[in-house]
Amino acid sequence: MGSNGDGVSSKKVVFVTVGTTLFDALVRAVDTLEVKQDLYAKGYTHLLIQIGRGSYIPSRSSGGDGSIAVDYFTFSSSIAESLRSASLVISHAGSGSIFETLHLCKPLIVVVNEDLMDNHQVELAEELAERKHLFCARPQTLHQTIVSLNLGSLLPYPPGDAKPVAKLMNRYL
């Protein structure tokens, strides 16, 4: 999307995170040619994937000539750093990742893992999607979600507050 004035073409990073375990279906969905092309068409230049303990390894690519650059890592102590540098985050449905991203006011697509047994995580993602704080997708619908991506429709998430409950506890004791 143009240059940022000093001659270096601006870098727009999509950061994908699977959290502390694994979510191969998400990594595989992101690594498809159509998703990568869609992201590039939307102006994103770099795709950084945190794959966790997953066994599916995406193909690295240095990008250029009409394709997105792809890189991946397994785990890192500086996930926050990657989140901060991202222009779009595609995340698993863990509440930790969701709120860390929302607090940084980054556009977020949450991909629900349907292979999990007790899948209560859908509840949170769908509730926040209904309130227009993020987009909610499945691995097989991620492609459509990206095609119809309209970041302008998202509302900022007002940070929560633990003071009311702390006050209630104090009053109770």
Next chain:
Amino acid sequence: MLMLMSVSIFGLSRVHAHVISVLSEGILTMRTVDEWFLSMLESNGVVILVVTVLTLIVLRLLFVIHRTGKPLRPTAVKPLSTLIVLGSGGHTAEMLNLLAALQKDRFYPRYYIAAATDNMSLQKARSFESSSDDEIFLRLVQMGKDKAEYMQIYRSREVGQSYITSVGTTLVAIAHALWLMIKIRPQVILCNGPGTCIPICGIAFLFKVLGIRWSTIFYVESIARVKRLSLSGLLLYKLRIADQLYVQWPQLQRKYPRSILVGCLM
């Protein structure tokens, strides 16, 4: 009364038997009646004892259930030893967020408990404890009121473990929880979801019944629970073990009317 009467009758008959060597049939009959009466009373005594003990236990149980959910007498500004049960990623972040809003000089010493297989949570708690750099905190350190301890607890069942072996590990986990609870005897227990809080809260309830320690149990349901309580939350709610059960979403509060809506913590 009955007991006294029978003893006196029995005593009398023994004296008579000793003094009067010629036995009349009447006294003989009286003695056998006495013995029968006494053995009856003895077995009745056991029954009465058992009934009394059971009644006392039931009464105590009802009292504890009745008192659970009602605030304690104002303990003024006395510090409260606090046990904090940490879980995996999201749970721990929520708990530390809550702790940041609580007064550190009221809730101390703080005991952090995490699963034995979870190395991240205690590390996060440690950095949370040492990150408070405000003046109040530094004054607390000087007064020795920044006390925090960290311990790990065996989990009853790891993800993917077979159900047969989990019987043994559950027993070990309960014994370990009991040991930790005897050592800590916290006045306040804070938990927000992980399964490790169930044995701890169960033991805390037992301690209430036995009169060992009255721990106030605060359960804050995770923000990830929008429509249904987690299994831990549901157990503590249904069994009325939690004194206060807080939820973060209105639809959840409507479904569980005894819960308290506190809005999003994250």
